[in-house]
Amino acid sequence: MSGHRRVVVTGVGVVAPGGVTREAFWSAVTAGRTATRRITLFDASPFRSRVAAECDFDPAAAGLTPRQVRRSDRYIQFAMAAAAEAVTDSGLVFDEPTANATGVTMGTAVGGTTALETEYVVASDSGQQWLVDPDYASPFLYQALMPSSLAADVGCQFGAHGPAQVVSTGCTSGIDAIGYGYQLVADGEVEVMIAGASDSPISPVTLASFDAIKATSPDDSDPEHASRPFDRDRRGFILGEGGAVLVLEELEHARRRGAHIYCEVAGFATRSNAFHMTGLRPDGVEMARAISDALAQGRLAPTTVSYINAHGSGTKQNDRHETAAFKRALGEHAYQVPVSSIKSMVGHSLGAIGAIEMAACALAIEHGVVPPTANWANRDPECDLDYTPNTAREHKVDVALSVGSGFGGFQSAMVFRAPNGLPAAEGAGKRKAGVGR
Amino acid sequence: MTPRAVITGIGIVCASGIGVDTYWKTALSGETRIGRITQFDPSRYDTTLAGEVEGFGAAEHMPSRFVVQTDRWTHLAFCAAGQALADAGIDPEALDPYDMSVALASGSGGNAFGQRELQHLWSSSSRTVGAYQSIAWFYAATVGQLSIRHGMKGPSVVLVSESAGGLDSFAHAARLVRRGTPVVLAGGTEAPLSPYALTCQQHNHAMTSRTDPAHAYCPFDVDADGYVPGEGGAVFVVEDLDHALARGAPVIYGEIAGAAATFDGRPSRRRGGFDVEQYARAMTTALHRAGRRPEDVDVVFPDALGLPAADRDESAALRAAFGSASPVVTTQKPLVGRLYQGGAALDAATALLAMRHDLLPPAGVRTPAPGCDLNFVAEVTPTPVTTAMINARGFDGFNASVVLHRYQQEEK
Numbered sequence: 001m002s003g004h005r006r007v008v009v010t011g012v013g014v015v016a017p018g019g020v021t022r023e024a025f026w027s028a029v030t031a032g033r034t035a036t037r038r039i040t041l042f043d044a045s046p047f048r049s050r051v052a053a054e055c056d057f058d059p060a061a062a063g064l065t066p067r068q069v070r071r072s073d074r075y076i077q078f079a080m081a082a083a084a085e086a087v088t089d090s091g092l093v094f095d096e097p098t099a100n101a102t103g104v105t106m107g108t109a110v111g112g113t114t115a116l117e118t119e120y121v122v123a124s125d126s127g128q129q130w131l132v133d134p135d136y137a138s139p140f141l142y143q144a145l146m147p148s149s150l151a152a153d154v155g156c157q158f159g160a161h162g163p164a165q166v167v168s169t170g171c172t173s174g175i176d177a178i179g180y181g182y183q184l185v186a187d188g189e190v191e192v193m194i195a196g197a198s199d200s201p202i203s204p205v206t207l208a209s210f211d212a213i214k215a216t217s218p219d220d221s222d223p224e225h226a227s228r229p230f231d232r233d234r235r236g237f238i239l240g241e242g243g244a245v246l247v248l249e250e251l252e253h254a255r256r257r258g259a260h261i262y263c264e265v266a267g268f269a270t271r272s273n274a275f276h277m278t279g280l281r282p283d284g285v286e287m288a289r290a291i292s293d294a295l296a297q298g299r300l301a302p303t304t305v306s307y308i309n310a311h312g313s314g315t316k317q318n319d320r321h322e323t324a325a326f327k328r329a330l331g332e333h334a335y336q337v338p339v340s341s342i343k344s345m346v347g348h349s350l351g352a353i354g355a356i357e358m359a360a361c362a363l364a365i366e367h368g369v370v371p372p373t374a375n376w377a378n379r380d381p382e383c384d385l386d387y388t389p390n391t392a393r394e395h396k397v398d399v400a401l402s403v404g405s406g407f408g409g410f411q412s413a414m415v416f417r418a419p420n421g422l423p424a425a426e427g428a429g430k431r432k433a434g435v436g437r
Numbered sequence: 438m439t440p441r442a443v444i445t446g447i448g449i450v451c452a453s454g455i456g457v458d459t460y461w462k463t464a465l466s467g468e469t470r471i472g473r474i475t476q477f478d479p480s481r482y483d484t485t486l487a488g489e490v491e492g493f494g495a496a497e498h499m500p501s502r503f504v505v506q507t508d509r510w511t512h513l514a515f516c517a518a519g520q521a522l523a524d525a526g527i528d529p530e531a532l533d534p535y536d537m538s539v540a541l542a543s544g545s546g547g548n549a550f551g552q553r554e555l556q557h558l559w560s561s562s563s564r565t566v567g568a569y570q571s572i573a574w575f576y577a578a579t580v581g582q583l584s585i586r587h588g589m590k591g592p593s594v595v596l597v598s599e600s601a602g603g604l605d606s607f608a609h610a611a612r613l614v615r616r617g618t619p620v621v622l623a624g625g626t627e628a629p630l631s632p633y634a635l636t637c638q639q640h641n642h643a644m645t646s647r648t649d650p651a652h653a654y655c656p657f658d659v660d661a662d663g664y665v666p667g668e669g670g671a672v673f674v675v676e677d678l679d680h681a682l683a684r685g686a687p688v689i690y691g692e693i694a695g696a697a698a699t700f701d702g703r704p705s706r707r708r709g710g711f712d713v714e715q716y717a718r719a720m721t722t723a724l725h726r727a728g729r730r731p732e733d734v735d736v737v738f739p740d741a742l743g744l745p746a747a748d749r750d751e752s753a754a755l756r757a758a759f760g761s762a763s764p765v766v767t768t769q770k771p772l773v774g775r776l777y778q779g780g781a782a783l784d785a786a787t788a789l790l791a792m793r794h795d796l797l798p799p800a801g802v803r804t805p806a807p808g809c810d811l812n813f814v815a816e817v818t819p820t821p822v823t824t825a826m827i828n829a830r831g832f833d834g835f836n837a838s839v840v841l842h843r844y845q846q847e848e849k
Contacts, residue, residue, distance in 0.1 A: 046564035099702065100718070110575055111546075120555050120633055127560030130552075131481060134636040142832070145545045145637035147576060148599045152833045155700045161715055163698035164835055165605055166597035168543055168576035176594060183612065189697075208558050209571035270592045272584040274534060277506070277572040286590055289535065407572055408581025410593065 007185045008419065009262040010254050011090025011247030013082035013196075014359050017053035017240055017346045020062070022085060025346075025356075026363050029371040030392040034345045036238050037223045039202060047207045049216035051223045053240035053347025054202060057081070068153075071140050073115040076153050078243030078352070079106060079198035083154045090247040091259060092192065094158050103162030103190045104155040105181040106245075107173030107197030109351030109406075111147030111166075114203040119144065154194060154245075162190040171313075171406025172270065173197050174244070174354025175414050179268035181248050182414075186265075191253045197355035198243030206239065213278060215315060225375045227348075229312035229341035230319050230387045232378040237313040240347025244355040246362065262362040263416040266298025266399070270412040278407055280317045284325025287403060287411035291329035294413040300399055302330040305337050305415075307370050307395065309357050309402040310387075312341020313348050318405060320382045325403070325411075327385075338395055340388040344374040354404045354412070361400035361416045370395045440619075442611035442693040443844055445686040446525025446674030447786050448517035450626065452488030452667055452773040455516060457524070460783075461790050464769045464798040465817050471650040471665050471774055476549075476630050484644040486653050487630055488667025488774025503582060506569045508547025509668070510628035511579040513779075517672035518583055518622055525674040526687045527620065529587040538591035538618045539583045540609045541672065542602030542625035542778035543576040548634035550574055555633075583622060591618040599831030600740065601698065603670065603781030604839045608696035610675035619680035624782035626670035638666060641832060642708060643744055654771040656741035657748045657802045657809040664743040664770070670779020671786040678844075690789040694824070694842040695727025701834030709747030716750070716836045717757035720828060723838035724758070727824075731762035734840070735822045736797055736814070738784040740830040741768040742775075749808040751830070764826070767800040767814040781829035785839065788825035792843050795821050 012022050018035030019025030028035065035053045044050040055078065059069045062081035069077065094102065119141055123132040143149040151164040163184065167177035174197030181195030210216040217226055217236035227238040254261055271286040271293075295302060311322055326334040342360055343353065364370055369392055376389035400416045449456060452470035453463035463470060471488050479485040495504045495512035498519055504512065522529065529537060551574035554566040572578055577595045584593055592613060596605045603625045610623035629638060638644060645663035647653040654665040681689060699719040701712035724731065739751050755764065769787055776783060791797055797820060800813040823843045830836055 100699075103698075104700065109577075113574070116551075116633075116637070117555060120552070121559055123633065123636060124556065124559065127556040127558070130556065131477060131632045132636050134482060134639050137636050137640060139640055141637040142641040145634060146597070146599050146832065147546075148597045148602070148831060148835065149833065151598065152700075152704075152835070155834065156703055159702035161699055161702050161718075163605075164598065164700035165602075165698070168595045168597050169593070170575060170577040170581070173577075180594065180596075180609075183616075187612065187615075204564065205555060205558055205566065205570070208564060208566040209554075209574075212566055212568045213571055215571070270594070271535065272539075272581070272590050272593050274584045274588045274590045276585065277578075277581055289590075406577075407575070408577040409584060410577070410581070 005186050005188055006251035007182050007248055007265045008251050008254050009246050009362050010249045010259040011086040012262060012359050012362050013085030014244045014356060015055055015057060015078040015082045016242040016356050017055050020055055020057050029342050029345050030369055032372045032374050032390055032392060034224050034374050036226050036347055038220060041202050044207060048211040048218045049207055050220045051226045051238055052202045053238060055242055072153055073112045073144055074200035075108060075198045076150055079150055079154050080157055082196060082243045082245040083157055083194055086245040086247050087158060099159050100161045101191040102160040103184055103193045104151045104160050104164040105167060105177045105193055105195045106151045106154055107167045107177030107351045107355060108147050108150050108199050109170050109173050110199055110201045112144030114200050115144040117203050117205045150198060169410045170408045171350050172354055172404035172410040172412040173351030175404040175412045176270055178246060178355060178358050179414055182265045182268050185248050185250050191250045193248040194245060195248050196245030197352045199350045199352040200241045201350050202239055202241050227314050227344045228375045229314040229344050229373055230383045231376050232380040234314045236315050237348040240349035242349045242352050242356055244359040246358060261419045263365045263418055266300060266415040266417040267294035268414045269293035270410060273409040273411060275409055280321040282320055282324055284321050284328055287322060287325035287405060288328035290411050290413040294415045298415050298417060303333045304399045305330060305401050307364055307397045307400045308337050308339040309361050309400060310339050310341045311403050311405045312343050322403060322405060323383045323385055334385055338370045338388045338393060339385050340371055340373045342371055357402050358414060361402050365397045365400055365416060365418045368394060368396050440614050441678040442614040442675050443678045443681055444673050444690040444789055445676045445681050445688060446521035447789060448520030448672045449786055450490055450513050450516045451669030451783060452490060463772055464787055467799045467801050469650050469772050471653060477632050482635055483639050483646045485648055486650055486665045490669050503586060506573060507578060507582055508550035508573050510547055510626060511582055513626040513628060513669050514579045514672060517626060521672045521674045527674060534588050534590035536591060536618060537589035537620045538613050539580045539589055539593040539622045540606055540613060541580050542606040543595045543597050544627045544777040545629055545634060546576050547574040547578055548628060549631040552631045552633045598835040600777050600780055601829040601831035601835035601837035602778035604827060604829045604837035605698055607693055607785060607839050611693040611696060614675060614677045619677040621675045622672055623675045624670060624672040625778040627777040627779040628668045629666050629777060630668055654743050656743040656768060657805055659804045659806045661743050661745050661748055661806060664775040667774020667776045670776050671782040689844040691792050691841045692844050695723045695840040697722035697726060698837045704833050709742060709744035711750050713750050713753045713757060716754035719836040719838040720758035723840045727840035729824055729840060731759040733824045734764050734826050736791060736825050737764045737766045738788055738827045739766055739768055740828055741770045745806060748806060752809045752811055763812050765814060766811045767797055769798055771801055781827060784827045788827055788841050792822045795819060
């Protein structure tokens with residue numbers, strides 16, 4: 001049974017900075033529009049890094065009820081909005097057999113830490129008491145303590161009865177959660193997975209944590225152009241927030257109901273560098289292994305890759321590390337493929353970004369457009385690939401590779417393939433291709 | 438042929454102490470190791486009891502640089518993982534790094550570490566935290582550090598489904614073995630006893646406020662009043678059977694015969710009621726995948742939340758899955774507390790030890806509550822244990838079931 005079932009993407013939902021629906025997101029990133037700005041969610045003036053990519057998110061407009069809003073931390077609200085959009089997009093109806101065969105896998109790096117911090121400040125009287133006072137705590141604190149609440153709340157949205165899990169591997173959580181969901185469908189454990197990720201980490205404790213290790217950029221002189229992946233003068237990543245959800249479905253299941261198919265999941269692999277929690281060796285060996293394995297699962301030669309959606313966080317070491325990994329895995333072909341980092345526009349939303357980037361890959365295949373790396377101005381001798389600088393490119397994408405790299409040493413890769421050769425489904429091609437301007 | 442996943446190493450740390458032997462002795466004796474919380478003054482909290490690992494010295498189980506970078510939750514996992522590898526006779530340095538993975542469950546993260554740093558951040562004018570906050574508090578800290586400590590470069594993952602996570606980790610370890618990684622660390626630990634973490638737990642309305650350790654956590658009993666939290670858990674070496682045989686593994690405790698997870702799809706009722714049908718479906722599916730019938734199961738380790746409604750629903754789910762086969766049931770959770778994702782992992786360890794010794798430890802249920810009249814193990818019972826089922830429920834709606842089977846050479 002294992003490995004022979006084919007898995008396709010039939011729904012996409014996105015909540016991202018600069019675009020809180022799938023269409024708005026795609027229009028923003030293909031326009032090269034950045035969503036980074038001085039932090040407005042709280043007073044960030046005491047911190048070293050004061051710029052982030054925030055979502056202008058209205059939960060009511062996204063269809064959430066007052067109770068859902070009261071109960072759910074911001075990252076769960078993002079996930080519920082993105083999941084609703086993805087499921088609507090897929091056209092799935094959850095009758096009993098479908099609900100029993102539908103699982104949920106959601107990634108998050110830091111889960112409810114924003115809510116935990118907010119409530120902590122009250123219960124501890126601004127850190128004055130070690131023995132915090134439970135009488136001042138929110139009734140929904142348990143949901144904040146346990147990040148599994150994310151999968152629970154998304155599962156309850158649709159009454160899904162298949163396996164539900166949160167995958168929490170730091171900054172590769174999104175890609176790993178979708179990869180986990182893909183394996184469950186491929187192995188025949190379920191027919192459908194609602195798979196994605198969400199994080200809302202823009203909070204004092206997260207800012208302070210990244211300040212302490214100087215991972216984020218301290219430059220707030222020009223917030224709109226602060227995230228500069230692959231540029232010679234990059235100074236660290238810019239924190240972001242958001243969520244994205246894909247509907248993964250077994251190919252025949254999708255065909256039977258005439259679903260629109262964005263793309264096929266050709267492979268997923270992850271490796272650990274077993275080296276350092278935050279440091280990367282410059283050679284990119286483990287990430288290259290993950291890329292090669294993911295391509296091999298789809299029986300794809302390295303030369304078939306037509307777009308690389310990079311991790312491209314904009315730290316000195318990351319961009320060098322993954323450039324080396326692309327060359328190691330793809331050889332000379334690495335120089336022929338357009339590469340881009342949408343973190344230049346939507347920031348780095350930790351666990352969420354991997355899912356947002358997989359959504360971008362599905363949309364790049366769908367529309368034949370590669371989003372750019374914004375804010376690219378100066379070539380770094382160690383980052384010498386084609387990073388699709390500043391302007392989106394019309395480009396037929398048959399095979400899209402996305403990678404993630406994160407704290408803990410996790411290196412993940414996922415490959416999407418255009419639905420060429422798959423029988424045309426009802427509604428295929430109904431969407432208008434186009435580059436946002 | 439699809440690789441078979443067997444367990445070749447066990448490591449335990451919980452309120453009974455460190456190691457398989459002290460735990461097994463506690464399980465057979467039925468003596469509770471729960472007591473009043475000592476890590477801080479619990480007087481102002483509704484729950485004052487817990488299963489603590491007394492006198493745990495992290496430095497004995499890991500190099501000092503790892504001690505300072507990590508929370509007690511990670512220390513406990515290092516302790517259990519080290520035992521499991523030694524038990525399995527595996528020297529990670531002698532294996533290909535890409536042939537080893539870490540696939541532990543995670544629960545609430547590095548609680549005490551996180552609270553200390555939050556306190557520093559909010560009580561000082563500098564608005565700073567220490568350099569290790571970014572790698573100690575988050576849910577992947579333990580798996581990342583273990584991969585570094587033991588040089589494990591294979592596909593690793595961190596699964597979170599509250600108390601069901603320990604079993605989801607088993608299922609994924611078997612999946613990784615089937616997909617070609619021969620050695621996987623599975624299971625999980627939890628350290629839920631910082632003041633703030635306890636405050637958060639108080640809001641699930643499922644812990645007891647009783648103060649007598651001997652009558653606090655009484656699942657399935659007429660006295661059931663909620664659970665007592667505990668720290669620790671279990672870590673396992675899950676291994677490809679052929680790999681284990683080829684290297685002459687000292688012990689093959691058992692095989693992961695089948696696993697399944699389902700989800701309620703709606704929030705649980707207050708104080709514990711849940712979806713009986715979906716919980717039973719997890720059990721039935723795990724049995725089906727294991728190729729076993731209900732009557733083949735020698736013992737069931739239930740979730741045993743200890744709230745009357747949850748216990749009744751769990752009993753109903755067992756009846757629904759087993760019909761007239763009425764399985765033998767036992768639980769040792771009341772002895773060491775509820776360890777969240779570490780708890781189901783510990784139950785799996787108990788099941789494997791029961792198989793190894795052909796002994797069933799007692800359940801300690803004195804007077805079953807109405808609707809909970811299961812076939813509980815009353816005293817230590819010598820009996821062949823070939824097939825065991827471990828079940829777990831995670832807040833809010835996660836169901837998981839794993840079927841373990843004694844390894845039998847002739848089946849190969």
